[in-house]
Amino acid sequence: MPTFDYAPAPESRAVLTLQPSYGLFIGGDFVEPTSGTAMATIEPATEQVLAEVAVADESDVDRAVRAARRAYQRTWSRLSGSERGKYLYRIARILQERSREFAVLESLDNGKPIKESRDVDVPLAAAHFFYHAGWADKLEWAGHGPDPRPLGVAAQVIPWNFPLLMLAWKIAPALACGNTVVLKPAETTPLTALLFADVCRQAELPPGVVNIITGAGETGAALISHPEVDKVAFTGSTEVGRQIARTVAGSRKKVTLELGGKAANIVFDDAPIDQAVEGIVNGIYFNQGHVCCAGSRLLVQESVAEEVIARLRHRMSTLRVGDPLDKNTDVGAINSAAQLARITELSAAGEAEGAQRWSAPCPLPEKGFWFSPTVFTGVAPAHRIAREEIFGPVLSVLTFRTPSEAVARANNTPYGLSAGIWTEKGSRILWMADRLRAGVIWANTFNRFDPTSPFGGYRESGYGREGGRHGLAAYLKGIAL
Amino acid sequence: MADRGALGRGALGRRARVRYRTEHGGFVGRRGPLDNPTNGGASYTRRMSLAVPSPGAVTTEVVLDRARELVAARRLDDAALRRWVHGLPGVDEVGADARAAALSTRSIKAASKAWALDLAVRMVDLTTLEGADTPGTVRTLCAKGLRPDPDDPACPPVAAICVYNDLVGVAREALGDSGIQVAAVTTAFPSGRASLAVKLADTTDAVLAGADEVDMVIDRGAFLSGRYAQVFEQIVAVREVCQQGVAAFGRPAHLKVILETGELAGYDQVRRASWLAMLAGADFIKTSTGKVSPAATLPVTLIMLEAVRDWFALTGEVIGVKPAGGIRTAKDALRHLVTVHETAGPDWLDPARFRFGASSLLNDLLRQRRRLRTGVYAGADYLTAS
Numbered sequence: 030m031p032t033f034d035y036a037p038a039p040e041s042r043a044v045l046t047l048q049p050s051y052g053l054f055i056g057g058d059f060v061e062p063t064s065g066t067a068m069a070t071i072e073p074a075t076e077q078v079l080a081e082v083a084v085a086d087e088s089d090v091d092r093a094v095r096a097a098r099r100a101y102q103r104t105w106s107r108l109s110g111s112e113r114g115k116y117l118y119r120i121a122r123i124l125q126e127r128s129r130e131f132a133v134l135e136s137l138d139n140g141k142p143i144k145e146s147r148d149v150d151v152p153l154a155a156a157h158f159f160y161h162a163g164w165a166d167k168l169e170w171a172g173h174g175p176d177p178r179p180l181g182v183a184a185q186v187i188p189w190n191f192p193l194l195m196l197a198w199k200i201a202p203a204l205a206c207g208n209t210v211v212l213k214p215a216e217t218t219p220l221t222a223l224l225f226a227d228v229c230r231q232a233e234l235p236p237g238v239v240n241i242i243t244g245a246g247e248t249g250a251a252l253i254s255h256p257e258v259d260k261v262a263f264t265g266s267t268e269v270g271r272q273i274a275r276t277v278a279g280s281r282k283k284v285t286l287e288l289g290g291k292a293a294n295i296v297f298d299d300a301p302i303d304q305a306v307e308g309i310v311n312g313i314y315f316n317q318g319h320v321c322c323a324g325s326r327l328l329v330q331e332s333v334a335e336e337v338i339a340r341l342r343h344r345m346s347t348l349r350v351g352d353p354l355d356k357n358t359d360v361g362a363i364n365s366a367a368q369l370a371r372i373t374e375l376s377a378a379g380e381a382e383g384a385q386r387w388s389a390p391c392p393l394p395e396k397g398f399w400f401s402p403t404v405f406t407g408v409a410p411a412h413r414i415a416r417e418e419i420f421g422p423v424l425s426v427l428t429f430r431t432p433s434e435a436v437a438r439a440n441n442t443p444y445g446l447s448a449g450i451w452t453e454k455g456s457r458i459l460w461m462a463d464r465l466r467a468g469v470i471w472a473n474t475f476n477r478f479d480p481t482s483p484f485g486g487y488r489e490s491g492y493g494r495e496g497g498r499h500g501l502a503a504y505l506k507g508i509a510l
Numbered sequence: 511m512a513d514r515g516a517l518g519r520g521a522l523g524r525r526a527r528v529r530y531r532t533e534h535g536g537f538v539g540r541r542g543p544l545d546n547p548t549n550g551g552a553s554y555t556r557r558m559s560l561a562v563p564s565p566g567a568v569t570t571e572v573v574l575d576r577a578r579e580l581v582a583a584r585r586l587d588d589a590a591l592r593r594w595v596h597g598l599p600g601v602d603e604v605g606a607d608a609r610a611a612a613l614s615t616r617s618i619k620a621a622s623k624a625w626a627l628d629l630a631v632r633m634v635d636l637t638t639l640e641g642a643d644t645p646g647t648v649r650t651l652c653a654k655g656l657r658p659d660p661d662d663p664a665c666p667p668v669a670a671i672c673v674y675n676d677l678v679g680v681a682r683e684a685l686g687d688s689g690i691q692v693a694a695v696t697t698a699f700p701s702g703r704a705s706l707a708v709k710l711a712d713t714t715d716a717v718l719a720g721a722d723e724v725d726m727v728i729d730r731g732a733f734l735s736g737r738y739a740q741v742f743e744q745i746v747a748v749r750e751v752c753q754q755g756v757a758a759f760g761r762p763a764h765l766k767v768i769l770e771t772g773e774l775a776g777y778d779q780v781r782r783a784s785w786l787a788m789l790a791g792a793d794f795i796k797t798s799t800g801k802v803s804p805a806a807t808l809p810v811t812l813i814m815l816e817a818v819r820d821w822f823a824l825t826g827e828v829i830g831v832k833p834a835g836g837i838r839t840a841k842d843a844l845r846h847l848v849t850v851h852e853t854a855g856p857d858w859l860d861p862a863r864f865r866f867g868a869s870s871l872l873n874d875l876l877r878q879r880r881r882l883r884t885g886v887y888a889g890a891d892y893l894t895a896s
Binding site for chain 1: 599600601602604605606608609615616617618619620621622623625626816847848851852856859
């Protein structure tokens, strides 16, 4: 009997025109870096170079921060809220108009499947600009005091897992509140941010309101420690978050950190099983598991554990791993060789510590960075794979017997970003949500994002909120986070 | 049949248990109370397959025995059946809709598309269920079903012609020994509001007139008011009438049970009705009559495919699924095939296990087939009206 193997359905790259090299976007223009050095950004699915980008040093950072300061003082802070809102609406509409271009570029540079960049990343990024455009002239009614004032220049450092979406989470509220920004995208995924610079020019945003500088860790460190910076916003690893907190300690800079997580996805025996399995898959294999709020620990009630795991494996065997630009790809490429090495190392540790490993039987391409969706059963809370953030498509399954035990196991982590609860019993959802220590709790769903909903964690997952009314506080004067 | 031992309280019923068949990728081993280790451990699947060579030839007694085993009750009354169908895991509506929407984004191209379009043609139950139907319109439809695209000899015929039962003889004669099945809607279709005696007489008529397949409707009123035993018994009784086909034609009529999901109010109810119909011995479960809106939707088909997948895991018995009504475009048909493929598995991509109840769908399938072959869309006048 013939099989229904969907033929290749690649999204066209023709919508996209990439330059061989990019400078720094400072003061409304692309400029050459002082040092003249550059780094390559590659396509993780093929390991081919996509473009060269500039490496900004301290003097470039200084130029960018001065440009932002100038724009803040001369134009942006003097504009009315409704005028700022117009620019944000314009940016949102241009993002929608150029959505295919952004989706293709995001999948190329990051490795994520086109169906996610097309259906999640880019639409959500546009939604964040639309949402915050609406706030720009209504800040007095946001509950943050009668006369909310901007902070000044925001230094923003974002990760590689959702390059454009994290840019939107950072830039949209900053601009809506009247701040100007210097943003540094991650070194492996700078291209959509540089394309966004073009959107700023297209929207005729006043020069210097948005500055985008590229580079690695040193560039980011120079940016956040610059004395003229009023606000630091960072999304990334807990380790780097700690360094940033140390760097800015004692200064007047306001800080928000959105760091790692080791979320528990908790499935009770009365859960809608088929949808719970979908939620588990979406929780950990969405974006190759490169998600800070990923449901990387499955806590399943013992009475249904075997059944849930059997169904999960069956579902995982239908996942399609491969070319990120193919519209039928469910799981794309791991973003970098370094990240693949970390996932491989932690998975090996899982096996060495005695957990049982099962990987979906899917063929992997030869070139590029790939990792089969993997699930570990028989995981003990003491295992490294149950404690450390893997940031890859690797799920650890633990079991529990009672709701109290589920709470205890879910909270047994230094992180506190997100959690999921699966049960048909509404009262139990509320009981659990009261006790789970996580900034975001999903009930009968997972990994759902909306600009109206505040997102963020506590404990080692950071502090501050992004999105919603709460997210505005991070960019306004005199408001405790 | 590896790994038959995984036990645990199955979510699909208080007593159900699950096993898993790895080489197939499907579920195999939901077990009834009779084959747990405490009463001998005999595999239910094996017992059934020894006792009955084909699902159609199972006697009513076997169906009732099996039902009593699965439900774990001596009397199959409302209380016992309620306990059983309400023991099924719930369906989260938002999640089910999201899954169906995600499956709809699959992009089927080139050779896969050509193969799927041909398969979809072979799965069509070409249907006319109008008060104005005449022997002439039915003969026209049969001719269309035999050679859907007269210009293309490679175009396969449809699976069946579906008519009201007084026109079964006409269709039977027109189709001859072509292999195309004749399906008749019975049991006071579409409302099902008639006495059991009338429903059985209706079905007898169809079977004796030569219908290969009987599409019955369940009593939605009884189902919604919790009279599950009545729904169950009616299906069993109609099924018994279908067995008269053995004496008359050497094969039982295939029984498709229409749930009319548009009237059931919710996905939990769709799942419960599916399981009740399978328990009563349905060969196929079918979404709709086509006379009620909404008819077939992708999430409803998805839930019914999950039901037949899990039923196969429990009993080893294969049940078919037929979405009917509302599927008008090839694109929609391909989305259903993707859902079949990724839910019940590739084995269900077969006209014996999956059908489309449709009329206008066929011409859109033919239009897309032609476009693949010629590169251009044919106008409506290049395809035959039915």
